[in-house]
Amino acid sequence: MKNKKNIYTLISIALVILFLLLANSFFDSYQIRILNLCAIYVVLGLSMNLINGFTGLFSLGHAGFMAVGAYTTAILTMPIAAKEANYFMTPLVSPLNNMVWPFLPALIMGGLLSAVAAFIIGAPALRLKGDYLAIATLGFGEIIRILITNAQSLTNGALGLKSIPNTTNIWWSFGIAAATTVIMILLINSSYGRAFKAIREDEIAAENMGINLFKHKMLAFVIGAFFAGIGGGLLGNLLGTVDPNMFKFTLTFNILFVIVLGGMGSITGTIISAFIVTISMEVLRFLDAPINLGFITIPGITGMRMVVYSLLLIIVIIYFRQGLMGTREFSWDSVIALIKKAPFKKGGAK
Amino acid sequence: MSLDILLQHLANGISQGSLYALIAIGYTMVYGILRLINFAHGEIFMMATYFAFFGIATFGMPWYVVFILAILLTGLLGMSAERVAYRPLRDAPKISILISAIGVSYLIQNLAIVLFSGRPKAFPQIEFFTRMFTVGNVRIQALTIVIPIVTAVLLAVLIYLINHTKNGIAMRAVAKDHETAKLMGIDVNKTIALTFGIGSMLAAVGGIMWGLKFPNILPTMGIMPGLKCFIAAVLGGIGSISGAVIGGFILGLGEILLVAFFQNLTGYRDAFAFVLLILILLFKPTGIMGEKISEKV
Numbered sequence: 100m101k102n103k104k105n106i107y108t109l110i111s112i113a114l115v116i117l118f119l120l121l122a123n124s125f126f127d128s129y130q131i132r133i134l135n136l137c138a139i140y141v142v143l144g145l146s147m148n149l150i151n152g153f154t155g156l157f158s159l160g161h162a163g164f165m166a167v168g169a170y171t172t173a174i175l176t177m178p179i180a181a182k183e184a185n186y187f188m189t190p191l192v193s194p195l196n197n198m199v200w201p202f203l204p205a206l207i208m209g210g211l212l213s214a215v216a217a218f219i220i221g222a223p224a225l226r227l228k229g230d231y232l233a234i235a236t237l238g239f240g241e242i243i244r245i246l247i248t249n250a251q252s253l254t255n256g257a258l259g260l261k262s263i264p265n266t267t268n269i270w271w272s273f274g275i276a277a278a279t280t281v282i283m284i285l286l287i288n289s290s291y292g293r294a295f296k297a298i299r300e301d302e303i304a305a306e307n308m309g310i311n312l313f314k315h316k317m318l319a320f321v322i323g324a325f326f327a328g329i330g331g332g333l334l335g336n337l338l339g340t341v342d343p344n345m346f347k348f349t350l351t352f353n354i355l356f357v358i359v360l361g362g363m364g365s366i367t368g369t370i371i372s373a374f375i376v377t378i379s380m381e382v383l384r385f386l387d388a389p390i391n392l393g394f395i396t397i398p399g400i401t402g403m404r405m406v407v408y409s410l411l412l413i414i415v416i417i418y419f420r421q422g423l424m425g426t427r428e429f430s431w432d433s434v435i436a437l438i439k440k441a442p443f444k445k446g447g448a449k
Numbered sequence: 450m451s452l453d454i455l456l457q458h459l460a461n462g463i464s465q466g467s468l469y470a471l472i473a474i475g476y477t478m479v480y481g482i483l484r485l486i487n488f489a490h491g492e493i494f495m496m497a498t499y500f501a502f503f504g505i506a507t508f509g510m511p512w513y514v515v516f517i518l519a520i521l522l523t524g525l526l527g528m529s530a531e532r533v534a535y536r537p538l539r540d541a542p543k544i545s546i547l548i549s550a551i552g553v554s555y556l557i558q559n560l561a562i563v564l565f566s567g568r569p570k571a572f573p574q575i576e577f578f579t580r581m582f583t584v585g586n587v588r589i590q591a592l593t594i595v596i597p598i599v600t601a602v603l604l605a606v607l608i609y610l611i612n613h614t615k616n617g618i619a620m621r622a623v624a625k626d627h628e629t630a631k632l633m634g635i636d637v638n639k640t641i642a643l644t645f646g647i648g649s650m651l652a653a654v655g656g657i658m659w660g661l662k663f664p665n666i667l668p669t670m671g672i673m674p675g676l677k678c679f680i681a682a683v684l685g686g687i688g689s690i691s692g693a694v695i696g697g698f699i700l701g702l703g704e705i706l707l708v709a710f711f712q713n714l715t716g717y718r719d720a721f722a723f724v725l726l727i728l729i730l731l732f733k734p735t736g737i738m739g740e741k742i743s744e745k746v
Contacts, residue, residue: 157544223731229543230486234679235730238723241676249716348672352555359548402562409555416549417537 104431115273123269131269132337133381138272139333140373142279144357145366146326151355152363152426153287154319155299157233159351160220161327163240166247166346167216168209168328169335170254173263175205176336181262189252202266206275206332213328214321216243221320225313228302240351248343259342260335267337275333279326283366286322295319299364353380356412360422368424383407453586458709459702464593464662466701467600471655472678473685473693474607475527475648481624481688482644484543488550489530491675492557493649497523497656498572498666499565505573512575520653527649528642530557536638554675561668569667572660579661596658603654604694607647611690620644624688673719680726686739695737700725 122134143161150158177185179197190196200208224235247254254260286292294315297305306312335341353376361372386403415422472494479487500522504515534553538546578592611617619640622630631637659674660666681700685692700722708715729736 151544155544157547223727227730227734230484230547231683231730231734233547234486234676234683235727237676238680238726242720242723245717245720352551355548355551363544402559402567405559406556406563409552409559413534413549413552413556416545416552417534420541420545 107431119269119273133378134269135267135272135333135337137374137377138269138276139267139330139337140354140357140377141276141370142272142326142330142333143354144361144369144373145279145283146323146330147354148358148361148363148366148369149283149286149295149326150319150323152358152365152369153292153299154295154316156225156316156320157229158236158320158323159233159348159355160217160236160240160243161354162346162348162350163243164213164217164324164327165331165334165350166243166341166343167213168206168331169341169346170247170260171209171212171328172202172205172332173260173335173341174254175200175208176202176264176266177260177262178264181264184262185258185260186252186255188255188258191255192252195253202264202271202336206329209332210325210328213331214325217321217324218317221317225316225320237348237351240346240348244343244346247346254343257343259340259344261340263336263339263341265336265339267333272333272337275329279329280366280370287366291315291318296364356408358422359412360415362422362424362426364426365422365424365428367429368422368427372423380404380408454709456585456587457589458705460587460589460593462702462705463698464596464701465705466698467597468655468659468662468697469674469678469681469701470694470697471600471603471658472652472674473681473697474604474690475652476679476682477685477687477690477693478620478644478648480682482620482641483535483546485535485546485550486679487645487648488547488675489534489553489557490648490652490678491671491673492554492561493523493527493530493671494652494656494659494674495561495666495668495671496526496557497653498660498670499561499570499668500653501657501660502570502572502666505575506570512573512577516657519657520650523653523656524646524650526557527645527652531642531645536641558668558671565668567668569665572664572666574664575661592658592661596662599654599658600694603651604690607651607690610647616640616643677719677722680722683726683736684729686736689736689738692736692738 119134122131126134143165147158147161150156174182174191174195176199178199182191182196185191186196220236220239224232224239227235248257250256287295294305294310297308297310298312298315302312331346357372357376358369360376361368361370383404386407472490475490475493476487479485479490497519500519501515504510504518505512508515510518530553534549535546538549578590578595580591582589582591582594611620619630619635620643622633622635623637623640623644627637630640655674659670677700678697681696682693683696684699685694685696687693703725704718704721707721708718
């Protein structure tokens with residue numbers, strides 16, 4: 100049985116790779132970009148789910164961590180000529196201005212710096228609980244954004260960075276999404292993961308069991324921020340531009356929607372909903388565009404998409420609080436059980 | 450810096466602080482009764498400004514009528530947000546209600562962008578408030594004096610309401626314990642709705658005066674004041690009304706004086722509030738006037 104499941108897993112991975120190969124050669128650039136965004140949202144969703152879903156810390160600072168990662172990766176990978184063109188107001192500080200790193204080390208550096216930021220933020224903020232933590236992390240995210248806006252010689256301030264190399268492609272984004280997923284699964288099933296879940300269920304009970312609350316919370320927070328930074332780096336090098344306004348609370352809100360819809364505390368749920376949310380965000384764009392029904396044309400209303408989107412969040416949280424998966428995970432057993440059960444369903448036998 | 454300029458800054462700081470205080474009271478009341486950060490409070494404040502704007506600019510009604518209507522409408526909006534998005538989640542985990550609150554905040558904000566367009570609008574200037582006074586060498590706009598007075602009057606009314614009326618007693622009872630309050634024959638849902646109504650109406654007063662003070666209004670204007678006033682509420686000790694007022698004044702005065710004394714820190718003005726928040730949470734998490742709450746196992 101174990102063998103069979105491994106074969107199923109291998110077949111599905113092969114199918115995904117085949118799909119990506121086909122997509123890479125037959126899809127147009129817009130569709131490829133959406134696929135890339137899906138994979139990036141998987142990384143971001145998983146990183147936020149580790150903090151919010153598995154460890155139960157309500158953190159809203161994700162956009163800030165992403166900004167750190169995106170700026171680090173962008174500055175490190177940008178060719179020297181592009182740097183000179185970008186920093187025409189104040190030149191970039193000395194060692195950085197003629198330094199070009201390959202993509203992967205730059206991404207990891209982005210993740211590490213973001214983890215350092217999380218460590219500095221976490222030291223005071225993780226003493227707080229619940230909604231206080233939410234506000235404090237939200238505030239820190241906002242402070243990071245303000246610092247970026249004002250550090251002209253490092254980040255080019257409010258002008259942002261343009262002509263960042265578009266290194267992110269399907270292989271990078273899906274490769275890193277896959278790596279993140281594997282690391283998350285290993286982490287969640289380790290003793291650390293069990294400690295995280297224990298903290299989520301009941302802090303006081305977890306502490307009585309000998310779990311060092313602060314250490315574990317900090318670990319989840321720092322690892323989450325690391326992957327948020329990597330996700331941010333991927334995003335920056337996918338879009339080709341970054342500016343401080345990209346990293347407003349809206350971004351955190353989008354990721355929050357991904358993990359709420361997928362189920363707080365489910366890895367597979369997050370992956371599924373990252374795809375659903377990203378693709379539906381694009382599909383819902385028709386709400387902003389004029390709609391032609393043949394006999395009548397409804398003029399496009401800008402912003403309608405976000406209205407529908409926030410309504411959906413409220414509906415999900417009121418009526419489907421568990422999201423798609425709750426805290427369950429996808430497994431072949433459940434799929435097989437579902438297939439085997441199906442024929443009996445019609446007959447009504449149990 | 451001469452004394453006159455300092456006085457000028459102080460006057461500005463006091464009126465800014467009064468505005469923060471008015472909005473912070475709404476946060477503190479809702480938090481006191483539901484243990485919920487009403488993320489939508491900043492958006493409710495923003496809607497009040499738009500209600501007043503349309504009343505004056507589109508319907509051309511006299512400003513005092515418009516202001517009263519806008520305050521009532523905003524109260525209604527706050528109560529309906531509670532009815533639709535918070536009441537169904539009363540027994541849900543706290544994180545769900547918080548997410549729902551974020552959803553409401555986003556919904557109102559985007560609805561405002563759809564309805565009123567994302568472009569800024571100019572809040573009408575009313576002569577009664579824009580007149581200038583000269584006290585010694587300090588020139589002060591009438592509004593700068595009106596704002597603290599209005600805040601003080603409303604505060605007095607609110608404290609009377611909470612301490613001496615039946616509804617006020619009900620509110621304090623619900624804040625202490627929902628179950629016991631219910632057993633004492635208090636309609637918990639009605640009391641919570643009333644709290645939201647009063648909090649939103651105070652935010653509306655703040656919003657209208659904000660519009661008069663900073664006439665550039667847009668649908669995203671509620672975010673920053675919303676966050677800052679929550680910080681003011683935490684600073685003063687969340688759940689305590691006098692604490693919210695003190696917090697609002699500290700924040701308003703601090704911000705204005707920071708920019709006045711250290712001009713090169715102007716870009717960091719918005720960060721000041723957050724730094725203050727972190728400091729207070731580190732050293733006195735219950736705030737200035739807050740009571741120590743021990744966690745029940």
